[in-house]
Amino acid sequence: MQAHQFRRDAVIIGGCGRVGLPLGIALASRGLTVTLYDINATAVDTVNAGVMPFAEEGADPLLAEVTAAGRLVATTDPASVGSAEHLIVVVGTPVDEHLNPDLGAVPRALEQCVEHLAPGQLVILRSTVYPGVTALTEKLLSSKGLAVDVAFCPERIAEGKALTELFDLPQIVAARTPEVTARAEKFFRNLTDQIVPLEPEEAELAKLFTNTWRYIKFATANQFWMMANDFGLDFARIRHAITFDYPRAADLPMPGFAAGPCLFKDTMQLAAFNRNNFVLGHSAMLINEGLPLYLVSRLESRFDLSSMTVGVLGMAFKGGSDDPRESLAYKLRKILLLKARETLCTDPYISDERFTPLEEVLERADLLVIASPHPEYRDLDTERPVIDMWGITRQGVLV
Incomplete structure (x- = not known):
């Protein structure tokens, strides 16, 4: 089947999620026709109504525009995956309870709709995958007798900044042959002129290295913060001194909960790839995952x-986000439920029946802990003690 016989330019598997939907909106905003295939019927209906199912900066007006124009449609029909020349796979790639990667997430997503794939399609893997999954996908599709091309083109966006970064950041493109690389490059030039070609296995490692590097940097800052705390010193003052007009230390982050759906998971995927011989990655995991317990132990020494009654402010995995996935604020909550008389949680972006309005938390709590650095907490009007390891209140981070 030739490209001109396809009805649409692109179809995205998992298209109504936090990675697939911004990509679909971005492509449709550049004039492409895009179908979002998703098994979540509620999200499909929401998107087709021109409404964002989650927060993404700048997305609301664009989604309304491209859905009204018919350039972006969502569906639960698996047959839709054969309607476009470019089939983009965006599905979660978790680790299990033993921290082992799930190698079959992407192949399973394709197997469920493989009967609808069409000859001549370019299958683009967008999810972060364990090294070798691109090759595994190629073998799967070949074993089905499908004459399709496969490329691995990892997403590189920061959640909430997708509709800026999809256009501004270079796109890594990886495929087995120059011809398939050229197809993928042509497609992504709809978004950006900066293309970085790699071999598939190189690209798989590049994405894991990127997320692991961020996770290790956060662990370094958290370890430094704990060291300073243990000696009664304010890490914020120390960090300011070493980063002020000193470019070699400019990328040292502030401390805080390093969590979310990617960084921890991808660090563990990289560890598994290296036969669990990854002391640096495992040390980062112990530091970052142990931070809630350390914080509570410091609070116990003072209070x-x-x-x-302890008020936990912010339950999202990062500031300004409505995404609670893998947020360490929930681990903090569990520990405080055992230690405190009462624990109250609040978040301005997340709707949860267990949460309490901020005004009530400020009134009832004896102690406040900023667990997610939402901008709403920068200028808190309270006489209660405020524990702010992020430094957003500009009162220091000594706990």
């Missing part, structure tokens, strides 16, 4: 938590 009688058993007699106090």
Whole structure:
């Protein structure tokens, strides 16, 4: 089948999620016709109504525009995957309870609709995958007798900044042959002129290295913060001194919960790839995942938590986000439920029946902990003690 016989330019598997939907909107905003295939019927209906199912900066007006124009449609019909020349796979690639990667997430997503794939399609893997999954996908599709091309072109966006970064950041493109690389490059030039070609296995590692590097940097900052705390010193002052007009230390982050759906998971995928011989990655995991317990232990040394109501401010995995996935604020909540008389949680972006309005938390709590650095917490009007490891209140980070 030739490209001109396809009805649409692109179809995205998992298209109504936090990676697939911004990509679909971006492509449609550049004039392409895009179908979003998703098994979540509620999200499909929401998108087709021109409404964002989650927060993404700048997305609301664009989604309304491209859906009204018919350039972006969502569906639960698996037959839709054969309607476009470019089939983009965006599905979650988790690790299991033993921290082992799920190698079959992408192949399973394709197998469920493989009967609808069409000859001549370019299958683009967009999810972060364990090294070798691109080759595994190629073998799967070949075993089905499908004459399709496969490329691995990892997403590189920061959640909430997709509709800026999809156009501004270079796109890594990887395929087995120059011809397939050229097809993928031509497609992504609809978004950006900066293309970086790699071999598939190189690109798979490049994405894991990127997320792991960020995770390790956050762990370094968190370890430094704990060291300073243990000696009664304010890490914010120390960090300011070493980063002020000193470019070699400019990328040292502030401390905080390093979590979310990618960084921890991809660090563990990289560890598994290296036969679990990854001392640096595992050390980063112990530091970052241990931070809630460390924070509570510091609070216990200063306060009688058993007699106090503690307010946890922010439950998203990062500031300004409505995404609670893998947020360490929930681990903090679990520990405080054992230690404090009462624990109240609040978040301006996340709707949860367990949460309490901020005004009530400020009134009832004896102690406040900023667990997610939402901008709404920068200028808190309260006389209660505020624990702010992020430094957003500009009062120091000594706990």
